[in-house]
Amino acid sequence: MNTVNMSFFHNGTQWIARDEDMEVAAPSLTDLDGKLREEVRFRYTPSQGARFTVNLDFDYSTIPHWMIQYHPYYMHRRLEFDY
Amino acid sequence: MAEEKKWYTGMFSTEDWWSFWIGLFFVLIGIVAAATGVDLSGWVIGFEKWVDISNVLQPDHAGMMSGISSLIVSYIIFTIATCIGAYFMGMDMKKYFWAWTIIFWLSAIVYVFSRHAYIQATSIERADFGIGWSLSIGGAHYIVALFVGLLIGNLAPKSFREFMYHGARPEWFIKIAIVFLGCKLGMKVVDSAGHALTLLLVGACATVAAYLLFWPLVYTLCRKGFKLTREWAATLASGISICGVSASIATGGAIRARPIVPVMVSSLIVVFAVVELVILPPVLTYTPWFNEPMAAASSLGLTVKTDGADAASGAITDQLMRTRAQEELGVQWEEGWITSAAVMTKIWIDMFIGVWALVLAMLWLYYVERRPDEKVQKMEVWWRFPKFVLGYFIAWIAVGVLGMTVIGGEAMDWGIHPFESTGRHLFFILTFTSIGLVTNFRKLKEENMGRLALAYGLGLLFIIIPLGWIIAYIFHNGMMPPTVG
């Protein structure tokens, strides 16, 4: 299965998604998704009709420490790119 | 780097799961003690009312050991248990240990001095203590612990305050206490009191109605009255309406808000929760709500945000109302029922958070923002489900079923009481101290926080509290706590 697992966070101005191989940043999630789609195309050259799943796990350590006890995570996103 | 999230992800790395493990571990010890007759649980420290200070510390099973030994053993065992959890959660162990130690001993000192008979003895108990007067403030130890925490949390040097955050975990402590509270309802099932099941049912009904009424009204107030953006309005509406910090994080995540939004909303929520915690219990106790104690307590679950502040306000109301009932009506209501009513509605609210977050996520992603590549995962409901609630129900069912069958009610009470009652009170006071420590009133002074604070205050005052009172009354009117004996 074509799956990429990445973490992401917000640095105050931009959303930043990254794993060992790539880092993508954009001011909005819609822009981030567009850039990720292109980055995946560039790195993995998916064949025509292939589906790539990108799991984005929000880096909860960027949330203030005192808040973490109230809820187990912030958000997880699943992106499915059809090429 | 990130790994794909599974259903069991977080089982050993989140506070929610660790309240489940620690709570049930001690419940299991209590059940084993009940089944075998071996005293594995009687060491838990209790704090009795006193005029002679040598009487204040008592192990739950009197005579098992001296009071001071019981206090030290309780400190050691609960320290080991929470340190194991802290280790697996990746906390800074050294800082957690020392901050926890300070909180534990500070709470113990407050507990000791606040239990003086001049402060807490009821008029009926005065003769037993040989005193002519007393303030009769039930639950004074909780109130004092909160204020001591607030003093440190607001006036101590910043470096010390930040150090104490490592051990001040009100949500964790209260969730462990709530798992213990599950045992209490289990014991009541053993006693054939239908109250427990009634409370469960009416709590669910009240929660459904409250969810669907609170949120849209507060959202409209924020959007139309205060001209907030959808991102801020939805997160704030969930924070005020549903379950405080937890709901604002869940909603912020569901609508893909920038993290700054739930962070700022949450810092407001904890401040308001403390204000409610201080004001609402006496208001409910010294108004006609006193005639409807269970409805009054249930209203706390609907109106006081954060599990810790809700359970804490329930505990204070429990003490204040029982003291007044004893003094004025001459009846002794069983301890814990009023707290249970406050916790029950909050537990239902917690359980629905995942569902509400899923609804909002689907609405936002598929309808409002229309991101074609993103899919909402149904597992969100499970991931956001409060796991300590599982511990609460497992404790309830296990104690209830075993107490009615193989172990028997009397033996079960002997084994489980140290956690169900004494240990629960200990974790409650740790919660109060911790709530004070993490509540920073300076947040209200931040520029433009005033606008959010005003929206929050008005929403609370004119929507949540009145509606919460009406709903609580409709679903709990006429319910009274069972009387002792």
Next chain:
Amino acid sequence: MSQEQQDFTEEVSHEAEPWEEWESKLVKYSLIIGVAALVVFGALVNLFVLP
């Protein structure tokens, strides 16, 4: 995050999006279902459960 917290003043003051039809629907249907739940559950609970 601290930079964000400093900037949040500006964030809260951002001009709100106009109120849209779907928001009216969300609010309306939530309230209708909520009132219905209050009435139906309230009646059932008071008739069959409460003392």
